[in-house]
């Protein structure tokens with residue numbers, strides 16, 4: 409059972425061949441290269457980790473980082489390079505943080521790199537930065553955390569964003585038949601807005617997937633996380649990577665529309681044709697992504713959404729609706 413659950417594409421969530429356990433494979437649906445690794449094998453739901461943690465953290469562990477004491481409130485996830493914890497700084501100025509602890513020494517440099525990328529994004533001297541830096545993870549720094557049972561470990565500490573329910577991977581798993589396509593519209597739009605800002609400044613994410621997008625149901629917000637592979641580049645190198653980001657964003661939207669049921673990742677059973685057409689183009693046509701750019705796709709999305717649903721309106725989003733029978 410476990411192996412069947414674990415072997416899915418991190419990009420589009422399609423089932424992967426068993427060979428993904430021991431070698432690199434290409435997903436036969438979205439074409440992404442899946443490297444054998446802990447992320448493929450041990451991916452764990454943010455929500456499942458949180459539920460389990462709430463049962464077994466009486467009082468919470470205490471660790472120290474940069475001279476301050478932090479109480480661990482819950483583990484959040486186990487990533488490819490790190491264990492992710494939710495913690496609270498103790499003392500006169502309490503602050504809730506996300507701690508990414510290196511799983512091994514090779515992960516140290518990955519966390520240092522991710523911290524540097526996030527700081528660079530926070531420091532961008534471009535128009536709109538004050539708005540968009542709040543919609544990107546905010547690093548407090550990288551340094552050694554002590555006090556855990558297994559000794560000192562490198563830690564990237566981030567300001568903990570309030571109100572996020574979980575990742576789009578969790579949303580997908582909680583919705584076997586996929587989400588209402590009206591919600592796919594704002595989820596996609598939020599990702600495109602951040603990508604437009606980041607791409608405009610010469611950066612690309614290079615690892616977008618449902619697991620790397622946290623959702624804020626009340627505000628219809630999306631926080632793109634997992635920036636350790638991000639790069640700054642120019643010219644054709646940047647343009648190709650930016651197009652790849654846009655394709656991965658479209659695959660991420662397809663994943664939540666398709667839902668957690670097995671099978672080839674589609675577009676959801678109730679997705680209007682204009683939205684399907686745009687999603688198909690953006691997930692499968694790299695040249696179109698490059699030509700349109702994030703802003704062009706966003707404009708096309710607005711037009712497709714208006715054609716399908718009329719004027720935009722706010723619809724309450726329940727990321728994990730109770731099971732329903734029938735249609």
Ligand SMILES: [Zn+2]
Nearest residue numbers: 417420435438
């Ligand atoms: Zn795939």
